Amino acid sequence: MSRVILINLIRFILLVFIQVFLLKNIALYNLSTPYFYILFILLLPFEIPNLLLFLFAFILGLTIDAFYDTPGLHAASCVLLAFVRILFISITVQKEGFDNEPEPTVSIMGFRWFFTYALVLTLFHHFFLFNLEVFRFSEIRYTLTRVILSSIFTVFLMLITGLLFYRSKERK
């Protein structure tokens, strides 16, 4: 148990650092800006209580907001992401399998499931984030382009990370 907490704590700090000091400076043609930090919420264990999940998402969002000078923007998007995560997992994963599948990573759940999971959740998060930031429909086409291109970038980074820490012995 304490190992799970430690790993997630390290993951939290590492992802916030990567997002704030590295990815914040990256934008491809001003269209594609990755928000890679949401991987923390994606990789939380299956059995986490809903209250804790929402609380972590809220704290993560506020931490990113503090660095981005946008109080509430990322927090709201992360909370939505946590909600979508609960729905997605309850639809696609059987409850009985929780004992030997503690975390939704690539090595445990398989590439296809993880790809769908990451793509759907990232699209929801980015769609909400960009539209909340812009907050008008007159620029909807430009905003949608940014949502799609940024999601591709983010999911790409997630898959690379997943394959980087791939442990084949966990695979059944």
Add this chain to the structure above:
Amino acid sequence: MRNLLIFITKYNAFFLFLIFEISSLIIYVKYNTFQKATFINSAANVTGNLYAHINELYGYLSLKEVNDSLAHENARLKSQLKSSFYIDTVAKRKVNDTVYKQQYEFAEAKVINNSINRRNNYLTINIGTNEGIVKGRGVICSSGVVGIIVFVSPHYAVVQSLLNKDTRISAMLADHKDIGSFRWVSNLDPGKGLLTDISNNAQPKLGEKVVTTQYSLFPSGILIGKVSNLRAKEGGSSLNLVVDLSVDFSKLQYVYVVTNKFGQEQLGLEAQQKKDE
């Protein structure tokens, strides 16, 4: 009552979602309308300190550009010194000139956090109220206008840069003196801005300099950029010109905070006039 509790616990995810979502949206809306929640921003102690440390590392990467721009500025300032002018009159006397009083003061600051690729971009600089900085001061750098200070803490200040949807600066064409208003364009290009509300009678030229006016926070004549397109949007009662910004915001390292020594007096006077109306 029992049924209600069962209902809530069964769908706890949804209710928790509502609670957290509403609280974060409240924070978001409040901050936007009243600019109140200044405790969560990069001028705060923890985030400000972290940014300052990381920036020390970044600083090494652009030493060459900074040196070049400083040397360039030094050369320009040296050429304005009295000693670099040739005196062609024989009579020479020393006057203690009381005609000139210092109106603008400049405080030097280092940029410790910067963004250029978001919808509303801000920079953080490493001086604050301890150095006498207050909200609303203008910020420039050696190549032109940078932005306006919006938040201050004891050691840091947050600058709303030109690359921000809310920034409006009074600007004019350097040669023709036609006054308009400068803002950032909509497609989030960090190198271009829009000069609007220029009267239709004006005849701007491509490559003409766009500078600040005496109506702004800045000293008049500070460079903003150069006109690069004469017909940005057709059909209005005024001209809209596309301006290539002179400041490369992605390489910003050192900036100057401008203090208008008569600004307070002017504001007070104008406030009095508003009260009388």
